[in-house]
Amino acid sequence: MGSDTLQLALDNIVSPPVLAFALGLIAVAIGGDLRLPDAVYQGLSMYLLLAIGIKGGVALRGADLGDILLPALAALALGIVIPLVAFAVLRWLTPFDAVDRGAIAAHYGSTSLVTFTAALVFLEAAAYAVDGYAATLLALMEIPGIIVGLMLAQRALGGGVAWGASLREVLVGKSILLLAGGLVLGALTGVTGYARIEPFFGGLFVGILTLFLLELGVLTGRRLPDVRRGGVGLPIFALAFPVLTGAAGVLAGAAVGLDVGTATILGVLSASASYIAAPAAVRLALPDANPGYYLTAALGITFPFNLVIGIPLYLAIAKAVIG
Amino acid sequence: MSDEEFHAGEVTLVTIVAEAIVEARLLRALKDAGAHGWTVTAARGEGPRNRRVGDLEGGNVRIETLVSEAVAATIMARLAADWFPRYAVVAWTQRVQVGRIERYL
Numbered sequence: 001m002g003s004d005t006l007q008l009a010l011d012n013i014v015s016p017p018v019l020a021f022a023l024g025l026i027a028v029a030i031g032g033d034l035r036l037p038d039a040v041y042q043g044l045s046m047y048l049l050l051a052i053g054i055k056g057g058v059a060l061r062g063a064d065l066g067d068i069l070l071p072a073l074a075a076l077a078l079g080i081v082i083p084l085v086a087f088a089v090l091r092w093l094t095p096f097d098a099v100d101r102g103a104i105a106a107h108y109g110s111t112s113l114v115t116f117t118a119a120l121v122f123l124e125a126a127a128y129a130v131d132g133y134a135a136t137l138l139a140l141m142e143i144p145g146i147i148v149g150l151m152l153a154q155r156a157l158g159g160g161v162a163w164g165a166s167l168r169e170v171l172v173g174k175s176i177l178l179l180a181g182g183l184v185l186g187a188l189t190g191v192t193g194y195a196r197i198e199p200f201f202g203g204l205f206v207g208i209l210t211l212f213l214l215e216l217g218v219l220t221g222r223r224l225p226d227v228r229r230g231g232v233g234l235p236i237f238a239l240a241f242p243v244l245t246g247a248a249g250v251l252a253g254a255a256v257g258l259d260v261g262t263a264t265i266l267g268v269l270s271a272s273a274s275y276i277a278a279p280a281a282v283r284l285a286l287p288d289a290n291p292g293y294y295l296t297a298a299l300g301i302t303f304p305f306n307l308v309i310g311i312p313l314y315l316a317i318a319k320a321v322i323g
Numbered sequence: 324m325s326d327e328e329f330h331a332g333e334v335t336l337v338t339i340v341a342e343a344i345v346e347a348r349l350l351r352a353l354k355d356a357g358a359h360g361w362t363v364t365a366a367r368g369e370g371p372r373n374r375r376v377g378d379l380e381g382g383n384v385r386i387e388t389l390v391s392e393a394v395a396a397t398i399m400a401r402l403a404a405d406w407f408p409r410y411a412v413v414a415w416t417q418r419v420q421v422g423r424i425e426r427y428l
Contacts, residue, residue: 038365038382169347283344287409
């Protein structure tokens with residue numbers, strides 16, 4: 001990383017959302033309880049999804065569809081290839097069976113809303129512009145990875161998985177409906193309509209994200225004791241794989257002509273692992289897969305890694321490649 | 324008021340505590356088994372295995388349904404076959420007195 005990127009990384013560590021995450025971790029370590037009431041947590045995640053969707057939709061309205069096509073195809077391709085590679089790499093790194101490997105592959109193929117959001121806030125603070133259709137890329141990359149991961153596990157089980165029903169439950173679940181619904185809502189209402197809700201969905205955004213990250217810090221802290229159960233292969237995977245996929249995402253972004261900020265976002269989307277949509281789908285479709293592995297890797301290791309180190313690292317790569 | 328005016332009688336109360344993510348499926352299974360109604364409340368707790376994603380999907384739910392003895396037996400049998408091996412689910416039954424018994428049989 002260059003010295004200015006290093007400075008940005010250091011600024012990122014003392015940003016309110018990241019500090020709140022650390023507070024949640026510390027609270028668990030010393031036996032305190034900072035969990036938000038369940039309904040508040042659910043409400044905050046709805047707020048974040050809708051806010052990201054609407055904001056993306058407003059930007060989408062002004063965008064040229066021809067500009068979006070190539071990045072969208074790149075995002076879809078990454079969403080399909082990443083879980084295939086994860087599945088193969090895990091076979092080499094861990095003793096897990098195909099069900100557990102498929103479950104983990106589904107998580108890394110999908111994306112993390114909060115990592116994406118933290119990256120947007122980080123890039124904004126660093127004065128890098130991000131194309132408005134970034135939220136569309138997020139929506140596009142949410143599902144294909146889950147399907148590929150479940151298919152890989154299903155193949156090993158000989159087709160005994162009723163994953164069609166699980167997938168339906170995910171597609172009509174909150175995260176896709178709010179994100180896709182928000183995109184449509186934003187595109188229809190446009191800049192004028194958005195101006196009326198901006199104080200709530202824009203102005204309060206980083207504050208709400210801070211509250212949400214406090215909760216995620218607690219959840220991550222509770223997962224950390226499980227890290228050693230997966231052997232050394234799992235933490236190695238959870239730290240190294242995002243770097244590989246993050247770099248691949250940035251390079252793919254550069255290849256389709258994205259600017260530094262948006263290529264960084266594609267890197268972040270590729271590197272992040274889902275811990276909302278994917279765990280729900282995997283739990284329903286692959287009940288025999290161990291959440292102690294897939295949640296610990298995605299939420300316990302990869303999420304904090306991306307939050308603190310990954311995001312500035314992918315920016316540094318984007319700057320080196322695109323300039 | 325006498326028992327007769329209440330239409331009181333004995334039915335089986337089935338209580339199920341499960342990870343929240345399976346709530347919708349579980350309720351469909353209860354309906355299939357012959358339950359006519361239920362009460363769902365949020366629940367907190369810990370089990371011996373803790374193999375669940377509950378923290379992210381709303382913790383646990385506690386489902387209570389009042390049914391005939393035969394329906395209760397069907398529910399418990401299906402839980403044992405399809406649910407206990409896969410998901411974080413506990414269930415127990417007890418005989419209870421209810422008013423307006425005709426609603427439950």
